[in-house]
Amino acid sequence: MSRTGRRALDLSRGQIDMSHGAGGRAMAQLIEELFFGAFDNPALNREHDAALLARPEGRIVMSTDSFVVSPLFFPGGDIGKLAVCGTVNDLAMGGGVPKYLTAGFILEEGFPLADLQRIVESMAKTAQEAGVAIVSGDTKVVEKGHGDGIYINTAGVGLVPEGIEIGGERARPGDVVLISGPVGDHGVAIMSKRENLSFGSEIESDCQPLADLVAAMLAAVPETRVLRDPTRGGLGATMNEIAQQSGVGIELDEAAIPLRREVKSACELLGLDPLYVANEGKLIAICPEDKAAALLSAMQAHPRGRDAAAIGRVLEDDRRFVRMVTGLGGTRMVDWMAGEQLPRIC
Amino acid sequence: MSRTGRRALDLSRGQIDMSHGAGGRAMAQLIEELFFGAFDNPALNREHDAALLARPEGRIVMSTDSFVVSPLFFPGGDIGKLAVCGTVNDLAMGGGVPKYLTAGFILEEGFPLADLQRIVESMAKTAQEAGVAIVSGDTKVVEKGHGDGIYINTAGVGLVPEGIEIGGERARPGDVVLISGPVGDHGVAIMSKRENLSFGSEIESDCQPLADLVAAMLAAVPETRVLRDPTRGGLGATMNEIAQQSGVGIELDEAAIPLRREVKSACELLGLDPLYVANEGKLIAICPEDKAAALLSAMQAHPRGRDAAAIGRVLEDDRRFVRMVTGLGGTRMVDWMAGEQLPRIC
Structure with a gap:
């Protein structure tokens, strides 16, 4: 029996029903037995709608992402892992050390509790790996046919150390563009599945x-x-965003962009351009030319940046064009992706 | 023409399509033309996935809520107003002064841009009224039939002033329970609509x-x-949560609980107990007995607490029961609501 005086949740065969979102005993039980067990930390366990946290030592960054990926489970991850990585990475890209996450769940009536448990445990594991605490959460339930199993939102707060100034508007002509590893793995894994x-x-x-x-x-x-x-939107959209925000041009070197052989083959088969395929564990860095060698070394010395490479250069260009020198020595424009390419990739 | 080189969005007749969630030019245009216009503030306009904010002066509170209310527009509000109020109020209940919000949108293919605009403008207006800045956002689009028009998540950060210690575990026997106004208005407005x-x-x-x-x-x-x-879960669930967390009993005085005549009639017709009907603009406060008169005066002196009343008392009770002295002088148990009462009320 739980504290709320009910039989324990049947995690192997049970399903979400409307009562799990209604604010009563069934919802309290779901939160207590499933979420609190996985996301254990002092702030969360205050059982209040808002989590009280210490005074931050420095500026903060905030970010949010909702996740609607389909399928929910895929090679290398699941919607829960993705939901933690997505916001953690956005905070890190703002120069912040990720500290706290919130998690909001929109569950569809009939969703298996076993799947929810697997997702929640994956979130907990990833949060631990990323050094963040999930400090506050929310659960809503919608009727069958009005959702798609589970949608997750995460929002986060990170602390920015003194002296760090990161921003999409800070690229300058002459700077070097680095990437932490091969492109396209996430999008192709999802599409293949x-x-x-x-x-x-x-x-x-x-x-x-x-x-x-x-x-x-x-x-x-x-x-x-x-x-x-x-x-x-992949590397293509990201480069265009930065060019736009910094008021510069960017030239990429196609031959230098890391791309796995099997991902390349899959993209050819699926009719995808790997330049526009989503990544969920890679980053682009831009730094002054005289620091590029040191930054590349630091990336390659880290397990998550082993295959890092310098892939391009920032140019003076009022038109803010992104171009790519192709393997054959020609130059082509790298446009924003115009419309839909891969729906529900994250 | 927008900065992204497209015709402006057709806000009167346009609809959401899958490209608005794909990370390319259509998504950039939606964000630029619709969201940035409404949510204008320096942090948001950095156009980065994470918003950089000043160093907070004090402890922070964090909270999140997802909103799936149906219908989207109802007397007295809409899903956008609700999404801002919900998180702002959770932060305030943690003793925090709300400062920053994030907003995550899950849009269904085919959703009218005119409705989205109306909702976004309502969020902007409510955020201004509440003194919070919407500093970061996210947009996802799901295929027709996999959502319900629009779901919104908000997460927020507030600052807790020195000397303020608020928590559901802090009620003590002898304390007085106050409410800021009549119960049940939100739930009944939604159900009537x-x-x-x-x-x-x-x-x-x-x-x-x-x-x-x-x-x-x-x-x-x-x-x-x-x-x-x-x-x-309304007043009933909230009182049980506090009794549980503080390890006390609570006795409510039915005759003292403010309830509009028309809400009472509607509840009778709809078969609802107003004690369990959701509120979205009311609060419960518990304070030491010798401060209750001052707190009640402060509430009644404020436009949002004009109809505030003292409605009960905290008791010593290891069983953590919530009871109510009825109009006829009897006593009844106020249980947790057992299952579903009003689905998708927020």
């Missing part, structure tokens, strides 16, 4: 928290100017 | 931000021990 395709060896999502990699990079090169994770 | 019922005059939701009321209360009585907004 969705289309039930096999490419010999299974392609895994690169979904991972990047806070420790960023800490190592900023320790080596505090002058780093831009950090950005190329998620939805 | 949903069932297309009319009760002579239209019943409006009480949906409103309570941060300024809380500030006035804490200025008058910093010794206030518990603050809680009786949302899902």
